[in-house]
Amino acid sequence: MKIIVLLLEIIDVIQLQHDATNIGIVKMDVTCPSDNKNPCVNRKSGQFVCYSSNMVGDEHEDCFGAIDELYRWFLSSRKFESLSLRGNKSSLCTLVEIFLTAPRDQVLTELNLAEKCIGDEEVQFIVDALRNNTTIININLAKKNIGVDGTKYMSDLLQNDKTLLTLNLQSTKIGDEGTKYLANGLRKNTTLQTLDLRENNIGPLGAQYLADALRENTALVKLILRDNTISDAGLEHLAIALHRIHSQ
Numbered sequence: 001m002k003i004i005v006l007l008l009e010i011i012d013v014i015q016l017q018h019d020a021t022n023i024g025i026v027k028m029d030v031t032c033p034s035d036n037k038n039p040c041v042n043r044k045s046g047q048f049v050c051y052s053s054n055m056v057g058d059e060h061e062d063c064f065g066a067i068d069e070l071y072r073w074f075l076s077s078r079k080f081e082s083l084s085l086r087g088n089k090s091s092l093c094t095l096v097e098i099f100l101t102a103p104r105d106q107v108l109t110e111l112n113l114a115e116k117c118i119g120d121e122e123v124q125f126i127v128d129a130l131r132n133n134t135t136i137i138n139i140n141l142a143k144k145n146i147g148v149d150g151t152k153y154m155s156d157l158l159q160n161d162k163t164l165l166t167l168n169l170q171s172t173k174i175g176d177e178g179t180k181y182l183a184n185g186l187r188k189n190t191t192l193q194t195l196d197l198r199e200n201n202i203g204p205l206g207a208q209y210l211a212d213a214l215r216e217n218t219a220l221v222k223l224i225l226r227d228n229t230i231s232d233a234g235l236e237h238l239a240i241a242l243h244r245i246h247s248q
Contacts, residue, residue, distance in 0.1 A: 110138040114168075123150040127157045134163055142170040142196070151178035158185030164192055170224075171199035179206035183213035186220065194222040207234030211241035 111126075123146055130136065146154070151174050157164070174182065179202050186192070200206075207230045214220065230238075 109135055110140070111136050112138075112140045113144070114140045114142045118144040118146065120147060120149040120153070123153045127153040130157060130161065133161060137163055137165040138168075139164060139166070140168040141172060142168045144172050146172040146174060146178075148174065148178045148181070150174075151181040155181040155185035158182070158192060159188040161189070162191055166194040166196075167192060168196040169200070170196050174200045174202070176201075176203050176206035176209070180209045183209040186210070186213040187216045189217060190219050192219055194224075195220060196224040197228070198224050199227045202228040202230060202234075204231050204234035204237070206230070208237040211237040214238070214241045 113122075113126075118141060123141070126139075144150075146169065150172070154167075154169070158167075169182075172178075174197070179197070179200070182195075182197075186195070202210075202225065206228075207225070210223065210225075214223075
């Protein structure tokens, strides 16, 4: 499948959208095809529009790679003021629009994705985009289908981030196994103060993972575990860990 990729050297507004179809993006070029089926530049309005029968959508076999390359190219280019990816099915498109402003906007402190469709791929994108984060202190990923794989990426973020203060992972289906990866991240984290893990089917084993992490973590102030299945055994693990911390 041939992918149509369009770019102008100097533009202020980039639009990659279509009401009928989605866009396919794999690499960036500086030329514009003359194919009448793919009108691409509205020179009068100064807008850059790409129409294609290909798609950047959830069904695309290389969706993540396409979106990731789009993000990286525009991040390094910085020759635009705004980017619109409306009409594309993939939630990665939404993340691209958000993160293209994050590295340049020094007042952006919160990333609220509670109403977005977020899964493992999107979490990987988030973590990668925040590797050099110095401004975002709150991330809300509540009620997303993150799962175990997503928590592996979040663990990496927790181990390396020096800015994040609040992380909301309420109802993200992480379970005990996902909690294990988060706990590994907490061991090395020195800044996170609030972690919301409500409604995640965390049992006694997950509570033990968290208890072990709390013995090494000195920054976390608020850990929300309401509506899990921790039971008395899990509470005992946490109580012993907290007692040892306060006894030191």
